[in-house]
Amino acid sequence: MTLQLLPQESIKYKTASPIANLRPEINLLLCCTRIDIDTSTASQIHKLLQTDLDWNYLLQKAYQHGVFLLLYQSLQKTHPELIPQNISDQLHTYCQIKTARNLFLAKQLCQILDLLGTDNISAIPFKGPTLATLAYGNLALREFSDLDILVRKDDYLRAKELLIRQGYRHKYFPEDEVAWSQAQLIRDDGKVGIDLHYDMVTKDSFFPLDSTPFWQRLEPLSIAGQTVATLQPEDAVLVAYIHGSKEDWRSLKRVCDLAELIRAYPQLNWEQILEPVERLGNKRGFLLALLLACNHLSLPLPEVVSQKFKVPPQLRFLAEQLYEQLVCDAELENQLTPCDGLSFFIGGLSLVRIANTDSFTVRVQYCLDIAFRLNERDRAFFLLPDFLYFLYYPLRWFRLIKTYKFGKDKILNLSKLLRCS
Template identity: 25%
Template sequence: MENNNNLDLSSISRELNLLLKITVMENHGRDKSFDSEMFNDIDWGLFLQLARHHRIYPLIYSKLKRINKKYVPHHVIESLYQEYKKNTFQMLQLSGEMEQISKLFNESDIRLLFLKGPVIAHDLYGDISLRTSKDLDIIIPMTDLEKAEEILITNGYEKENQPNFLNEWKWRNHHIAFFHKHNKIQIEVHWRLEPFPSKEPSFNELWERKRTSTITRSPTYFLGKEDLFFYLVSHGARHGWFRLRWLLDIDLMLKKGLNLDKTEKLFKKYKRQHLGGQALILASQLLKTPINKRMKFLTAGNRSKVLSEWSIFFIEEMNQFNYPKEYTVLLKSKTQIFLTKMKAFYPDSRDVETIKLPKSLHFLYFILRPFLLVWRKRRKNAK
C-alpha cells in the first residue's frame, strides 16, 4: 500500500494494539516474535471487552494458546475458552439449521444463497468454530418472499413486525427477520444485498456464480468469491467497519486470492471502488494484509483514505450506531444521495398514525407528506 494511504494509528489503545498483533500471528508453530513489554500495563478487562465487541474471541483464544502463559492472566484465557466453547456450539447449531432450511427451500423450488454464517466460516477459516455468527443470512428472489415466509412460519419461525403501508417495507428495507422461539435462531431473509438505492448484481447473476458448500451433506449454496468480496466490502463500509471480524474476512479473502479481472469489473460497474479502497487500506494498515498492486485502482483518489480515517475512529470507540453525516455522504454516489433524499417524500406508516384517511384517499398522503414531516418535527422539538 502506498505511503500516502498510511493512517495515523497513534491513538489506538495498548489493548487494541495487542489484540491486532495477536490476530496476525502465524497459524503454525509457537510465535516467538512477541515483545514481552507489549503485555505490560494491559487492562485485561478492556482487552476482553474488545475481543467480544469485535467478535474475534474464538480466533484470539486459538492463538493465545501458543503464547507463553506467563504473559496472559489465567482468568483471561479461561474467559476466552468459555466464549469459544459457546460459539462452537452455536455454530454447530446454525450449521444444522442451515442444512434444514436449505432442504425446505429446495423442495419448494426456491433458489437460496447463504450470505454469511457457517458457510463462510468454513470457506475462509477452514473451521466453523473460529468465526462468530449470531444468525443466518440468506438471499432469495423477491418474487419468492411470500412462499419463503409461509415455509418459515410453518416450521416454527415468527416474523418481525414490519410497517406495511403501500408495501413500503419491500423497498425501504432489504431484509426481514424471522425468529424461532424454541431453538433461538434468527434468520434474515434478504431480497437485496444492500438497501435501496444502491446498485448491485441481480439475484440471477449471483445464482449463476454461486458455489456449493462442503460442510453439509445436501447441497447448500453461497456466493461466488468475487461476489462475496463485493458484498463483505459493501456491508463493512455501510457499518463503518466497527468490528474487526469483517476486516479479518477481507484479509483472508485477499490472501486466498481473487480473480482480479472479475473483481475490477464488479467494483467499477457498481461504482464501489472507494469502498474497496477503504477495505484495502484498513486491512493493510491494521492487519498487515499484503495487497496486490493490480488492486491499486481501488485506492485511487483521497476518498478511500478519508473513509478509512473515519473507520479508525469507529473501531477505537466501538461505535456502531451514530455515523456522522460526513461519513454516510462519502459512502454514496451523487445519484444515491439524491434518491435517498427523495425517499423522504414517500409516505410511510407514521403518516397513517398521524392522520387516518380511508383507503380510497391514500394517494393524498403523497401530497400531505411534507406537511406531516414538518408537523412531527415541530412536535418533537416542543417536547
C-alpha cells in the same frame, strides 16, 4: 470521474507493529484478530502480553467487535502461559459456548436448505457459517448469531410461508420488508433467527448491486458435513464490502471478514470484482474498504487494483485514521480521532459515506443534508420562540463548530476529501 493515481512505490502500508497512541489492549486485539500469525506479529503479541493489561477492558472490546474467537485462537497459538488463569478460563468457557452455538446454527442451516429444496426453492446461504468457512476455514473462528439466506424474488413469499409453517414468525414489523429486501424471522423457541433475503441490498442502497448473476456462478462448500451451494469468493468479497460499508466499517469483524477473504483466495478474479464497482460508481468506497483490509493484515493492495486505480492521498489518510480508531475509547459521535485528524463522524457527518461515492454532487448533497438537519441538541442549545425558528439553522452551524472543534485544518481536510477524485 477518474481516480488520480499515485506512483505505486509511494503508497505506504501499515505493519502489525503497535500504534503508538493506542492502548496496549487495543494493539493486542489488532495483532490477534487474524488467522496467520507471522514471527513479527507473534513477537509483538509477546511484548504486549508482558505489559500491565486491563484484561476486562480487552475482553469487553473483543466482545463488542465480535472477534472473541479470533482473540482466543491467537493467544492459544502464541503465548497461552502469559494469560492469567481466571482470564484463560473465561476465554475458554465463552469460546466453547460460541463454538457449540456456531455448530448448532450450521446444522440448522443445512436442515433449512433441505426444507426449501423439498419445495423446489433454490437458496444461497451467505455470511454466518458460509463466510466462517470461506474466509476463516473454521466454524470456530467467526462469530455469528443468525442465518442469512438468499432466494429468488419469485420464490420469496413461498419460502417465507414455508418457514412460518415450520414455526418461524416475524421478528420485526413485516412492513419493513420492502425497504430492507428481507424478512427477519425467528423460531418460536427463540433459538434460530433467519434473515430471508430476496436481494443483497436495500431499497436505497449506496451500492445497488444486482445479485442475479450470483445464481449462475455458485460453488460447492462443505458445512457441518453437508455440501451446499454458496457464493463464489469474488461475489463473497462484494457482499463483505456491502455489509462493512453499511456499518461505516465501525466493526473490526467486518474488516477481518474482507481481509481474510482476500488472504484465503490469492487468485481472486479482481477484474470481475471491479467491473460492478466501476459501473456503479463506488471506486472510492471500495478502495477505502481494501485499504482498511490490507492495512489490517499488512498486505499491499492487489496488483490488479493498484494498476487500475490510483489512490488519492486523502483516501489513504482516511483509511489510516479509521483503522486506528476502530476500537479506540472515544465515542465516535462526539470525539475527534486519536491522531487529531478526521473521525468516523463529525456532527453526524459520516466520512465513510463521503468516501463511498464517486459523485462530487452526491457528496456535497449529503453534507448539506447533514448541515441543515436540526435535532433536539440544536433546540436545546438555544430556546427560541416559534417565530424565530429559522435562526436554529445558523445556530446549528455555530454549535457544530464549537462542539466538534472545527478548525482550519480539519475543514481543509474535509474539503480535500470532498474534492478528491
